[in-house]
Amino acid sequence: MVGITVQDARFDQLETALLVVGIFENENDFFASNDLDSTISSAIMGLIENKEFKRSFGSTLVLHMMGRGLVKKIMLIGLGARDKFRCENARIIAGKSALKAKDLNIEEFCILPFTKADEALIEAISEGVFLALYSFNKYKTNGRKTITTPTRAKILVNSNSSKFQTVVDNADLTTQAVNYARDLGNLPPNECPPSELARFALALEAEYGIKTSILERYEMESIGLNGIVAVGKGSSNPPKLIVLEYHGDTNQQKPYLLVGKAVTFDTGGISLKPGDKMDEMKFDKCGGCTVLGILKAVASLGLHVNVIGIIPSVENMPSSSSYRPGDIIRMYNGKTVEILNTDAEGRIILADAMAFGVAKYNPQSIIDLATLTGACIIALGSNVAAAIGTNKQLAERLIKASEETGEKIWSLPLYDEYHEQIKSTVADIKNIGGRPAGAITAAAFLSNFTNDIPWIHLDIAGTAWTQEGTFDRSYNPKGATGFGVRTLVKLLTNDTHI
Numbered sequence: 184m185v186g187i188t189v190q191d192a193r194f195d196q197l198e199t200a201l202l203v204v205g206i207f208e209n210e211n212d213f214f215a216s217n218d219l220d221s222t223i224s225s226a227i228m229g230l231i232e233n234k235e236f237k238r239s240f241g242s243t244l245v246l247h248m249m250g251r252g253l254v255k256k257i258m259l260i261g262l263g264a265r266d267k268f269r270c271e272n273a274r275i276i277a278g279k280s281a282l283k284a285k286d287l288n289i290e291e292f293c294i295l296p297f298t299k300a301d302e303a304l305i306e307a308i309s310e311g312v313f314l315a316l317y318s319f320n321k322y323k324t325n326g327r328k329t330i331t332t333p334t335r336a337k338i339l340v341n342s343n344s345s346k347f348q349t350v351v352d353n354a355d356l357t358t359q360a361v362n363y364a365r366d367l368g369n370l371p372p373n374e375c376p377p378s379e380l381a382r383f384a385l386a387l388e389a390e391y392g393i394k395t396s397i398l399e400r401y402e403m404e405s406i407g408l409n410g411i412v413a414v415g416k417g418s419s420n421p422p423k424l425i426v427l428e429y430h431g432d433t434n435q436q437k438p439y440l441l442v443g444k445a446v447t448f449d450t451g452g453i454s455l456k457p458g459d460k461m462d463e464m465k466f467d468k469c470g471g472c473t474v475l476g477i478l479k480a481v482a483s484l485g486l487h488v489n490v491i492g493i494i495p496s497v498e499n500m501p502s503s504s505s506y507r508p509g510d511i512i513r514m515y516n517g518k519t520v521e522i523l524n525t526d527a528e529g530r531i532i533l534a535d536a537m538a539f540g541v542a543k544y545n546p547q548s549i550i551d552l553a554t555l556t557g558a559c560i561i562a563l564g565s566n567v568a569a570a571i572g573t574n575k576q577l578a579e580r581l582i583k584a585s586e587e588t589g590e591k592i593w594s595l596p597l598y599d600e601y602h603e604q605i606k607s608t609v610a611d612i613k614n615i616g617g618r619p620a621g622a623i624t625a626a627a628f629l630s631n632f633t634n635d636i637p638w639i640h641l642d643i644a645g646t647a648w649t650q651e652g653t654f655d656r657s658y659n660p661k662g663a664t665g666f667g668v669r670t671l672v673k674l675l676t677n678d679t680h681i
Contacts, residue, residue: 185281185316187309187336187355189347190293198253199337201245201292203280206231207265208238223248227259239263240272241279245287258283262297270307271589273297277311278657284333285316291335300340302350303587309351310669312336313358314658319369356483357672361665364476368469368648368663372448376420377496380445380468384425384475384494391482398424410514410535414528415497417452417505424536425471427478427492431485438489439675440546440636441478442536444529444553445471445496452499452525453507467529469647469663470552471496476668477675484672487679493540495532499525511610515539516632521610529555530625531614534632541634548577549638551629552667554647558621565645565652567591568666571626574637581639584673590666592641601627643667 204227226246230236236244240263248254260276260283262268276297284292294312296304316332340347367375367383381397388395400421403412408424415422425445428438446467450456456464471494478492506512510522512531516538520531533551540546559569570578570592578594585592604616604624612631616624626640645652646666649659 185312185333185336187312187338187351189305189344189351190337190339191341191344192339194254197293197339199255199291199293200289201256201258201284201287202254203258203260203292203294205260205262205276205295205297206236206238207262207268210265223257230259237261241276243279243283245283256287265298268298270303270587273304273307274311274589275657277308278315281312281315281333281336282657285331288331290331290333292333293337293339295339300343300347302347305338305340305347305350306354308338309354310358311658313355314361315660317362317365317660319366319660319662321366353484357480357669360476360480360483360672361668363479364469364472364665364668365663367472367475368466368665370465372465372498375465375468376447376498377415377423377445378420380447380471380494380496381423381425384427387427387475387479387482391479393478393482394428394430396426398426407513407515408535408539409512410520410531411495411497413506413510413512414452414499414531417502418498418500420447420498422495422497424539425494425496427475429478429481429490429492431481431487432489436489437547438491438544440491440493440537440540440544440549441474441671442493442495442533442540442549442551443471443474444468444533444551444555445494446529446532447496447498449499449526449528450501452505452528453501454524454526455501456526463648463650466648466663467554468496469554469666470643472663473552473643473665473667473671476665477671480668480672481675484676486675488675490675491540491544491546493536495536497528497532499528514632516542516634518612518631519610521607521613523613524615527614527625529553530628534629537629538632538634541632541636546636548574549633549636550581550641550671551638552641552643554644555642556622556625556644558618558625559642560645562595562622563593563645565650566654567593568646569593569595569622569642570639571595571597571623571642572637572639573597573630573633573635574639577637577639580677581670581674584677585670588669588673590646590670592670595623595626597623597626597630602630641667
């Protein structure tokens with residue numbers, strides 16, 4: 184694991200294996216903002232003038248110092264146009280820098296901030312480094328190439344190093360939670376049935392004191408959580424309802440309710456999915472993994488907020504005991520649901536979990552996270568999550584947080600017409616509303632279980648793991664991305680300051 188320190192140091196005092204220097208396009212005065220040796224500055228200018236280094240976004244050139252001074256290598260990295268440079272660009276560039284250091288088998292490197300240092304920039308640089316160096320190699324055995332991974336990095340600033348160090352330390356805790364969620368999301372289905380996910384939740388209780396309880400199938404049956412039971416009963420791995428309580432506000436503030444879909448493997452059940460890419464359905468638990476990551480981050484940061492995390496966890500399998508198309512289920516809040524497709528199972532378990540959370544905890548607001556619909560990917564692609572809900576102010580705060588973290592979220596409408604699509608002739612509602620607006624009708628279904636509490640549904644089907652169409656971000660290695668952890672932590676952090 185890499186550790187990052189913020190340091191106030193001049194170039195002539197700096198000893199490092201690699202110094203990362205970012206350069207904007209069409210600018211020749213970048214040396215005025217740093218104290219690079221004049222000879223080195225002149226040499227770099229010569230490379231730029233001779234077009235040996237083009238400064239386009241992400242381009243790199245490594246210079247070997249050949250024993251001159253205490254800096255062994257300098258890496259120039261292109262920042263693109265200054266007017267288009269945002270914190271997300273800094274995050275990506277920092278990630279590229281860390282990966283280049285890894286390729287060079289360098290254990291330690293330094294980064295000059297790419298523009299005037301402030302807390303948002305330092306946070307983005309830190310996140311880029313921490314997230315880019317993540318790797319999931321739990322199951323690698325023979326033949327793995329030995330690569331030196333950087334263990335130390337420095338961000339060089341001219342002032343406020345202690346203040347910026349606090350920013351880095353908080354980013355470290357948050358990204359540890361992201362990487363934790365990635366680890367869980369990447370676990371194969373044979374290694375992570377619902378019982379194993381419950382075990383991870385109980386480990387958070389032991390480490391952070393988060394009150395955790397696990398409802399077993401017989402308990403869920405006895406209190407009317409029939410949706411979760413129905414979806415999970417086709418598998419030999421019984422369903423679990425995981426409930427986590429974090430109490431960080433002593434003023435008894437109403438809690439935020441976070442609900443995460445955790446289908447540890449989704450075959451589609453009786454409505455069996457096509458075989459192509461079914462292996463990716465190990466990622467259908469990523470909503471629940473994100474909620475676990477958020478609770479881990481909130482607890483490690485010690486945020487003054489109350490948060491309830493509820494994770495319905497099932498395995499959706501076809502068998503003689505599976506629920507069927509045509510079944511009618513009476514949900515926890517008493518509403519009846521006609522099942523038309525057993526592959527629309529995520530909304531069933533989320534609905535029960537939300538209704539349970541509303542009744543037990545009377546939350547101030549609800550946010551659910553789920554890899555819910557392929558329709559969301561068709562609508563927004565693989566780089567943007569959909570936000571659909573009933574409260575404009577909550578949606579605005581969530582999107583503002585996402586703009587700070589670079590996790591793109593777009594609001595979709597929930598007009599009355601969409602509710603018409605899920606009306607059933609034999610029950611209160613049906614679990615699919617047809618092909619038109621599939622992501623929105625799934626949200627319309629969920630809205631029946633929120634009891635008019637401010638609520639946002641986040642469909643992360645396209646963003647929870649790297650897949651076809653995923654934009655190449657240096658800080659998102661292949662596999663689970665941990666999408667949503669940083670944004671929800673940012674939202675909760677911002678709300679503690681309201």
